[in-house]
Amino acid sequence: MSAQERDFLRSExxxxxxxxxxxxxxxxxxxxxxxxxxxxxxxxLASLEEHLVAQLLPITFRGRPVEGMQSIDAGFAxxxxxxxxxxxxxxxxSLTDDLKGRGRLPSTxxxxxxxxxxxxxxxxxxxxxxxxxxxxxxxxxxxDESNDPYERAxxxxxxxxxxxxxxxxxxxxxxxxxxxxxxxxxxxxxAEVLWANDAQLAAEWGSRHVALRQPADxxxxxxxxxxxxxxxxxxxLRGRLLGILPETRRFECRLEGGKxxxxxxxxxxxxxxxxxxxxxxxxxxxxxxxVTLRSNERFxxxxxxxxxxxxxxxxxxx
Amino acid sequence: xxxxxxxxxxxxSELVTLGPLGDEARQRExxxxxxxxxxxxxxxxxxxxxxxxxxxxxxxxxxxxxxxSYWYSMWSHRHKDQRWKGFLEVPVTADGxxxxxxxxxxxxxxxxxxxx
Numbered sequence: 001m002s003a004q005e006r007d008f009l010r011s012e013x014x015x016x017x018x019x020x021x022x023x024x025x026x027x028x029x030x031x032x033x034x035x036x037x038x039x040x041x042x043x044x045l046a047s048l049e050e051h052l053v054a055q056l057l058p059i060t061f062r063g064r065p066v067e068g069m070q071s072i073d074a075g076f077a078x079x080x081x082x083x084x085x086x087x088x089x090x091x092x093x094s095l096t097d098d099l100k101g102r103g104r105l106p107s108t109x110x111x112x113x114x115x116x117x118x119x120x121x122x123x124x125x126x127x128x129x130x131x132x133x134x135x136x137x138x139x140x141x142x143x144d145e146s147n148d149p150y151e152r153a154x155x156x157x158x159x160x161x162x163x164x165x166x167x168x169x170x171x172x173x174x175x176x177x178x179x180x181x182x183x184x185x186x187x188x189x190x191a192e193v194l195w196a197n198d199a200q201l202a203a204e205w206g207s208r209h210v211a212l213r214q215p216a217d218x219x220x221x222x223x224x225x226x227x228x229x230x231x232x233x234x235x236x237l238r239g240r241l242l243g244i245l246p247e248t249r250r251f252e253c254r255l256e257g258g259k260x261x262x263x264x265x266x267x268x269x270x271x272x273x274x275x276x277x278x279x280x281x282x283x284x285x286x287x288x289x290x291v292t293l294r295s296n297e298r299f300x301x302x303x304x305x306x307x308x309x310x311x312x313x314x315x316x317x318x
Numbered sequence: 319x320x321x322x323x324x325x326x327x328x329x330x331s332e333l334v335t336l337g338p339l340g341d342e343a344r345q346r347e348x349x350x351x352x353x354x355x356x357x358x359x360x361x362x363x364x365x366x367x368x369x370x371x372x373x374x375x376x377x378x379x380x381x382x383x384x385x386x387s388y389w390y391s392m393w394s395h396r397h398k399d400q401r402w403k404g405f406l407e408v409p410v411t412a413d414g415x416x417x418x419x420x421x422x423x424x425x426x427x428x429x430x431x432x433x434x
Binding site: 015016018021022025026027028029030032033036037224 | 337339341344345346348349356357358361369370371372373376381384388
């Protein structure tokens, strides 16, 4: 079931209610028809709304491969869609890779974006993300309301394109830290397809919009996401974990020597309370994944080993 | 009833009959005498037809225009590709032979695309 069908039925119900309410009482036969049709529409809508709804992602292109609202070059369209879906698939895989090994992923089959229609007004496609059944007991994976890795992947892809086009180094650094630098290359590859074909794009996901309206916008994405400007390394540093916010997963840590480090606890750490309990306010050897984008660094806390007197001499590895 | 418009789908034909329905007493009498025609649930069950009626012996005001345009908007185009379906107008005579002949022809054609 798509959001399109749900929206159609919602409009149908409102329209039928209006037509019925406008009928005078003596219009017996027409009233029976409208009331029965209304009841059927309401029943169908209720049935659809009980289930998860597929979400829509309209994406339109403009530029050289597009002939107004009439047509789009087939070779470009297939290459651009392939690159876009590869980007979101790879981001989603990156977001869930750490969880796979721990058997915490929802038990669903392969899931990706699907084309369900064309979109006019420029030319493009309506993509749809099929709904996913989540395990009810699955804990919050990302520290906010969205618990669907693929939804999160689309949001992250949008954010990365948007921040890259706006040359927002902080925003880009946050996104790249979340998805690993190697995955950002897939987003850049999508921008390369646009650039090579002198094409631009606009896309929507819920209330979020992303647009590369001018060739210069596409060029900025390519410049911002150069592989040689991104790096990732593991660092083990001695220090004291001062605290972790359980919802946002943000931490503060004082290193030996006095330097203060802030960042996020890596999503591979699932039991944040146990993690806090074993490391907070203890001297420890802490392990970080450090992601750099040019001069920006992001620290992701992946583990640690407490070793001071508070653990009574027993090293505690998390 | 002077005319009817219909399209066909896999599960049931959809039919709107436009005609003079008379006053409330006559409409109640029609419903009592022919419930399988005028009660849409019963029409669907018996004839596999979604059947609705629109009165033509009323003032054609803005509200009536909305009613007519509703049915037109429902069935004038195919949802998936916006192709015109067209409307078939079938005069309904007293003995209904022309309508029956058309219905047989329509069913025999196996057309499910909604094209006239």
